[in-house]
Amino acid sequence: MIKTAQDMKSYKKQIQQALADSFLRSALDEFNTVYRENRPNVYKDIDFNSLRDAIAENKDSLIPFLEILFEEFKSNAQKAGAIVHRARDARQANEIIARIAKENKVKKIIKSKSMTAEETFLNTHLEKQGFIVTETDLGEWIIQLKKEGPSHMVMPAIHLSRYQVGELFEKQTDLKFDSENIDKLVKVARHELRPKFLEADMGISGANFAIADSGTLGLVTNEGNMRLTTTLPRVHVALVGFDKLLADLGSALRILKLLPRNATGQAITSYVTWIKGANQSLNTLSGKKIMHVVFLDNGRLSLSKDSVFSTSLRCIRCGACANVCPIYSKVGGHKYGHVYIGAIGLILTLFFHGKDNDRAIVKNCINCQACKEVCPVAIDLPHLIKKTYARVIKEDGKTPVKNLILSKLMKNRKLFHFALRAAYLAQQPLSRGKSMIRHLPFFMDKNHGFRSLPVIAKTPLRDIWQSLGPELKNPSLKIALFAGCAIDFIYPGQGEDLLKLMKKANIQVDFPMDQTCCGLPAMMSAQEKTAKELAIQNIQAFEAKPYDYILTLCASCASHLTHNYKKIFKEDKESGQKIKLFTDKIIDFSSFMDKVYTFSQTQENIETKVSYHAPCHLCRGLHVTNEPRALIQKAGYTYVPAKDEEVCCGFGGSYSIDFPEISSEILKKKLDNVEASGADILVTDCPGCVMQLSGGMDKRQSPIKVIHLVELLAQKK
Numbered sequence: 001m002i003k004t005a006q007d008m009k010s011y012k013k014q015i016q017q018a019l020a021d022s023f024l025r026s027a028l029d030e031f032n033t034v035y036r037e038n039r040p041n042v043y044k045d046i047d048f049n050s051l052r053d054a055i056a057e058n059k060d061s062l063i064p065f066l067e068i069l070f071e072e073f074k075s076n077a078q079k080a081g082a083i084v085h086r087a088r089d090a091r092q093a094n095e096i097i098a099r100i101a102k103e104n105k106v107k108k109i110i111k112s113k114s115m116t117a118e119e120t121f122l123n124t125h126l127e128k129q130g131f132i133v134t135e136t137d138l139g140e141w142i143i144q145l146k147k148e149g150p151s152h153m154v155m156p157a158i159h160l161s162r163y164q165v166g167e168l169f170e171k172q173t174d175l176k177f178d179s180e181n182i183d184k185l186v187k188v189a190r191h192e193l194r195p196k197f198l199e200a201d202m203g204i205s206g207a208n209f210a211i212a213d214s215g216t217l218g219l220v221t222n223e224g225n226m227r228l229t230t231t232l233p234r235v236h237v238a239l240v241g242f243d244k245l246l247a248d249l250g251s252a253l254r255i256l257k258l259l260p261r262n263a264t265g266q267a268i269t270s271y272v273t274w275i276k277g278a279n280q281s282l283n284t285l286s287g288k289k290i291m292h293v294v295f296l297d298n299g300r301l302s303l304s305k306d307s308v309f310s311t312s313l314r315c316i317r318c319g320a321c322a323n324v325c326p327i328y329s330k331v332g333g334h335k336y337g338h339v340y341i342g343a344i345g346l347i348l349t350l351f352f353h354g355k356d357n358d359r360a361i362v363k364n365c366i367n368c369q370a371c372k373e374v375c376p377v378a379i380d381l382p383h384l385i386k387k388t389y390a391r392v393i394k395e396d397g398k399t400p401v402k403n404l405i406l407s408k409l410m411k412n413r414k415l416f417h418f419a420l421r422a423a424y425l426a427q428q429p430l431s432r433g434k435s436m437i438r439h440l441p442f443f444m445d446k447n448h449g450f451r452s453l454p455v456i457a458k459t460p461l462r463d464i465w466q467s468l469g470p471e472l473k474n475p476s477l478k479i480a481l482f483a484g485c486a487i488d489f490i491y492p493g494q495g496e497d498l499l500k501l502m503k504k505a506n507i508q509v510d511f512p513m514d515q516t517c518c519g520l521p522a523m524m525s526a527q528e529k530t531a532k533e534l535a536i537q538n539i540q541a542f543e544a545k546p547y548d549y550i551l552t553l554c555a556s557c558a559s560h561l562t563h564n565y566k567k568i569f570k571e572d573k574e575s576g577q578k579i580k581l582f583t584d585k586i587i588d589f590s591s592f593m594d595k596v597y598t599f600s601q602t603q604e605n606i607e608t609k610v611s612y613h614a615p616c617h618l619c620r621g622l623h624v625t626n627e628p629r630a631l632i633q634k635a636g637y638t639y640v641p642a643k644d645e646e647v648c649c650g651f652g653g654s655y656s657i658d659f660p661e662i663s664s665e666i667l668k669k670k671l672d673n674v675e676a677s678g679a680d681i682l683v684t685d686c687p688g689c690v691m692q693l694s695g696g697m698d699k700r701q702s703p704i705k706v707i708h709l710v711e712l713l714a715q716k717k
Contacts, residue, residue: 076215080277114206559621
C-alpha cells in the first residue's frame with residue numbers, strides 16, 4: 001500500500017530524501033529536458049492545438065452522459081459474449097474481480113499495466129485472497145519486485161537505475177548480472193515472465209477506450225505483454241474507469257493521434273489492440289474465452305456532475321504533465337502524487353483517495369503553467385490545483401494561519417502597504433546599507449539561504465511618482481501603469497526606467513493610487529474571496545479614466561489580470577462587461593514595446609552578451625515568446641541563448657518560501673545554464689524572476705548581472 005505524507009512536516013522529510021537521491025535527480029532532469037526538446041518534432045505535421053481542442057470538446061460533450069454510454073456499451077458488449085459489471089468504489093471492484101477468479105477456479109493471474117488497478121490496489125487485495133499475481137509490463141514487474149507503486153503513469157520504473165534493477169533481478173533469479181548490459185536485463189525479464197503467461201488462468205488488463213456503440217475495448221501499449229495477457233489465459237477481466245467511455249471509434253482514433261506523441265514522443269505506439277466480446281479459446285469447454293469488463297466509478301460519476309472539476313475526467317493518462325513539471329523532475333512521482341502523479345494527480349487524489357492523502361502534496365505546485373501547455377485535452381491544471389487546495393481546506397475545516405494573515409493584510413490596501421513600508425525599517429540591521437540581504441537571521445530556516453534577498457525600497461514608487469515628471473500636454477497615448485507589489489515597493493527604479501522610455505515616445509503614463517496587489521498570492525493560498533475583493537479594488541482604481549492600455553512590468557500580474565479575473569467573475573454576469581473592458585486593456589511590457597511603442601532597431605553593435613529567462617506567466621500564460629528576444633537584439637546587444645530558457649526559475653511567489661528545498665534546486669540548474677551560455681547580463685521581464693535570479697547570482701558571487709528588460713532598453717540613448 002502506498003504511504004503518502006499527510007502533513008507538511010512528514011512531507012518535508014520525504015522531499016529531503018528524494019533530493020538526496022542523486023540518480024533520481026539527474027535521470028529526471030535529463031528526461032525533463034530531452035522530452036521538451038523532442039516534443040515539437042513529433043508534432044511538426046500535426047496541428048496540436050486544433051486537435052487538442054476538438055478532443056476536449058468531444059470529451060466534454062460525453063461527460064454528462066457517462067451512465068447512458070455505460071448502458072450502451074454493456075448492451076453491445078454482452079451481445080458479443082462479455083459480462084459487464086459496475087463497481088461503485090475500489091473495494092467493490094476488487095471484490096468483483098476476486099469473485100470472478102474464485103468462480104473460475106483461478107490460481108495464477110497475470111496483469112498488464114493498468115493505472116485503474118493501481119488506483120484500487122487490486123494486487124494487494126488479490127494476494128490477500130491467496131492468488132498469485134504477476135505484473136507483465138517490464139516497468140510494473142520491476143516495481144512489483146521492489147514492492148513500490150509506479151513513479152510515472154507511463155514509465156513506472158523511471159526512478160530506478162539499471163544497477164538497482166540488476167540487484168532486483170539477481171535476488172529474483174539467484175544469478176549474477178552485468179547491469180551495464182541492458183539487453184541482458186531485458187532478456188532476463190523475458191525469460192522469467194514467459195512461463196507466467198503459459199501458466200496463468202486469468203489475465204487482467206485495463207483499457208484506454210471503451211467504445212459504447214460497439215462494446216469494444218481499445219488498449220494502447222509498447223510491449224507485447226498486454227496481448228499475451230488478454231489472449232493466452234482462459235479468463236480475461238478488464239478493469240475500466242467510467243471516464244474511458246467514448247461514443248464511437250472516431251473519438252478514440254482522434255485521441256490516438258495525440259496520446260503516444262504526448263506520452264513518449266512516438267507517432268504511434270507499438271501495439272494498439274481492439275477487443276470485442278468473448279473471442280475463441282481452446283482452454284475452455286465452450287470454446288470461448290470467459291470475458292468480464294468491470295467499470296469503476298470511485299467518484300467519477302460525482303465528478304462528472306461537478307461544474308468545476310468535471311474537466312479533470314478528460315484526462316487520457318499520457319503523463320505529460322509530469323514530463324514537463326520542474327517539481328517532478330526534482331523529487332519524482334513517489335513524492336509528487338499518491339497513486340496518480342503529476343499535476344493531474346494533485347487533483348484526482350482528493351476525489352479518488354481522499355483529502356488526507358492530498359493535504360500536503362496539493363500545496364506543492366509552483367503554478368508555472370507548463371502542465372497546462374502540454375495537456376492534450378486542454379485541462380486547466382494549475383487552476384484546478386488551486387481549486388483542489390481550496391476544497392481540501394474546506395473539507396478540513398481549518399484554514400492555515402499564514403493564509404488567514406495574508407488574506408487580512410491584502411484586503412486592507414492601506415494596512416498592506418503600511419506593512420511593506422515597515423519591512424524597510426525591520427530589514428536595516430540585516431542589509432547594512434547594501435542592496436541585498438546576504439545573511440539571514442539565525443531564526444530563519446537554513447534552507448532559505450540559497451539566495452540573497454532584495455532590500456525593500458526606502459521610498460516606494462507611488463510616493464515619488466508625481467515628482468518624476470510633469471503631465472504631457474498632447475501625448476500620443478495615455479496609459480496606466482499597474483505596478484504590482486514588487487515594482488512599487490522593491491524595484492521602483494524599474495518604474496522610473498519605464499517613464500524614461502515613455503517620455504521619449506510622448507506617451508502619458510498614470511499611476512492610479514488606489515491600485516493594490518493583483519491578487520495572485522491570494523489565489524495561490526486558496527483565499528478566493530480575498531482575490532475577488534482585490535480584483536474589485538483594482539478595477540475601480542483604473543476605471544476613472546479612458547486609458548488606451550494598462551501596462552504592467554510584471555508577467556505574473558499581467559497573466560493573472562488577463563485570465564484569472566475572468567474566472568473569478570465567471571458566475572457574475574452583471575460584472576462581465578466591466579471585467580472585459582479592464583482585461584482587454586492589459587498588456588505586458590514586451591508586447592507593448594514591440595507592437596505599440598515599436599522600439600526601433602539601433603545601428604550600434606554592442607559586444608555585451610545578453611541571455612534571457614522567459615517568465616512562466618509570459619511565455620505560457622500570455623504566449624509572448626519572441627518579442628523579448630527581438631527587443632534585446634534591436635537594442636544592439638548580442639543575444640546568447642541559454643539552455644532551458646522557458647523553464648521555471650523556481651520562484652513562484654510564496655512557493656520559494658514554502659518549498660525552499662525544491663526552489664533552490666530548480667534555480668541552481670537555471671543559473672548553471674545561464675553561466676554556461678557565456679552571458680554578461682541575464683534579462684527577464686518579471687520582477688519576481690529578477691528577485692530569484694539576481695539573489696541566486698549574488699549568492700554564488702557570479703559576475704553576471706540580472707536586470708529587467710525595461711532597464712536594458714532604458715540604457716539606450
